[in-house]
Amino acid sequence: MDPTTPPLAQPEPLTPASVIDVAEYLLTLAGEMEPIKLHALLYLSQAHHLASTGRPLFDEPIEAWAEGPIVPSVHALHNGETTLVPGFFYAQLEPAAAAVPEDYFFEDLQAAGASPGPAHTSEGITP
Numbered sequence: 001m002d003p004t005t006p007p008l009a010q011p012e013p014l015t016p017a018s019v020i021d022v023a024e025y026l027l028t029l030a031g032e033m034e035p036i037k038l039h040a041l042l043y044l045s046q047a048h049h050l051a052s053t054g055r056p057l058f059d060e061p062i063e064a065w066a067e068g069p070i071v072p073s074v075h076a077l078h079n080g081e082t083t084l085v086p087g088f089f090y091a092q093l094e095p096a097a098a099a100v101p102e103d104y105f106f107e108d109l110q111a112a113g114a115s116p117g118p119a120h121t122s123e124g125i126t127p
Helices: 019-030 035-053 072-078 088-092 103-111
Strands: 063-065 068-070 119-121 124-126
Touching: 019 035, 019 072, 019 088, 035 068, 035 072, 068 072, 072 088
Parallel strands: none
Antiparallel strands: 063 068, 119 124
């Protein structure tokens, strides 16, 4: 490297996305789903992102409940609902809190391989 060439600027570290933004993104990709499936997808998304990038996708904790992995802050918003649809969580929040995720969030998920993929049912995975 030429000593007169300035070093490349290091990119700013990315801030983790909001778990609500991730939940809405997953609902947008997959459509209507039961809350337990959404929590499983949040858990798997967090695990995949952490393994592939070394940083969390979102900061909220995931707890082990009898039903499976649960994000308490998400559970508090949908408690009692049997089906979740795209826009559900944003409708629960104040307009100022329901900001559209930054572009890097979608790029991170797509780079991590997020896609609608196969549907998961009680009978298993269907193509």
